[in-house]
Amino acid sequence: MSEGVEWALHGCLNLAWAEEGEDARAVPAAVLARMYELPPAYLNKQLQALARAGIVGSTSGPRGGFRLARSPREITLLDVVVAIEGADEAFRCTGILGQGPDGDPSVDYRKTCVISQTMRRAELRWRRELAGQTLADIMTTVRERFPAVPGETRDRLANLRP
Amino acid sequence: MSEGVEWALHGCLNLAWAEEGEDARAVPAAVLARMYELPPAYLNKQLQALARAGIVGSTSGPRGGFRLARSPREITLLDVVVAIEGADEAFRCTGILGQGPDGDPSVDYRKTCVISQTMRRAELRWRRELAGQTLADIMTTVRERFPAVPGETRDRLANLRP
DNA sequence: GATCTTCTACTCGGATAAAATCTGTCCGAGTTCAGTAGG
């Protein structure tokens, strides 16, 4: 899995904290990058993927940057992962059963192949878990365990502006 | 996920069918490769990984090849996946929380980071599912749905020998 | 003082390169078996 997934998740979380502040300004990619000492241009690229997926909105120019495009309650972790990694399943069943000399091209082996089914079921469990966790859920848990984090994050974001 | 996982899973299943036959000979990689028209040397490479993991045993020379190293009941799909893909988690949490200017190196953020925990829990679901399915389970299901497959497979393996 | 224009600085967005990984290939080490010579 691409490392950008972690960046994107933390980025969204930070955008969510920022959104809660009084002066909710858009956050430039460079500010998020400074927060974790990440390559700014590359982080920007990942955020572009989030923008294409409709998870964040982007604005150019001064006072521009990224902000969440919808409520944290309507952003699941799966949404973010899919936006970065793509929607393809990790286990690519090429249907090798049909490739052999005795293979029947008219059969869809992804449906009948028991191995494929089992792998897909496991992957479905993973997806379900991620689809069941929204950004809002994460925020609630963080607030319970570390009440200071939201405020601190907003402060850091403000201080990291140029 | 590497495509070799699919090859390895089907390879193990075929080895399991072969093991049930009367004249249980080791199966060369070349024979398995012909079955699905795969590059023989590369498939051999994947089987080597299975051998290193102790899932299959290998024998050199004439009448050599691969065979299951233990009972299908004691081989889980997770074993095979880990043997090919490695034991690393898909979501690599680099603990970026600790990398920023305000990060505390003494804290293990993989333990405290809520995002990391959630991602790991999802991945755990995936692993549990795969760990709960043994090669024997797959064989049972296949036999229920396609009773002819075991015999046909043994025949095909025999016919594909040089 | 208000307004319009110009100008600069800032931000995203996609095109472009370097690095790492996955995929595929090749040849050597070791082993089994068949054939052969000798007792």
Add this chain to the structure above:
DNA sequence: CCTACTGAACTCGGACAGATTTTATCCGAGTAGAAGATC
């Protein structure tokens, strides 16, 4: 006839290239705001 020896074919195992994906960088298009000139 039985045994030991030689040789050859077969198989795995790891070292060696090619292709694809991931990671990282750079520069241009567009925009908001500030400064300055004009009315």
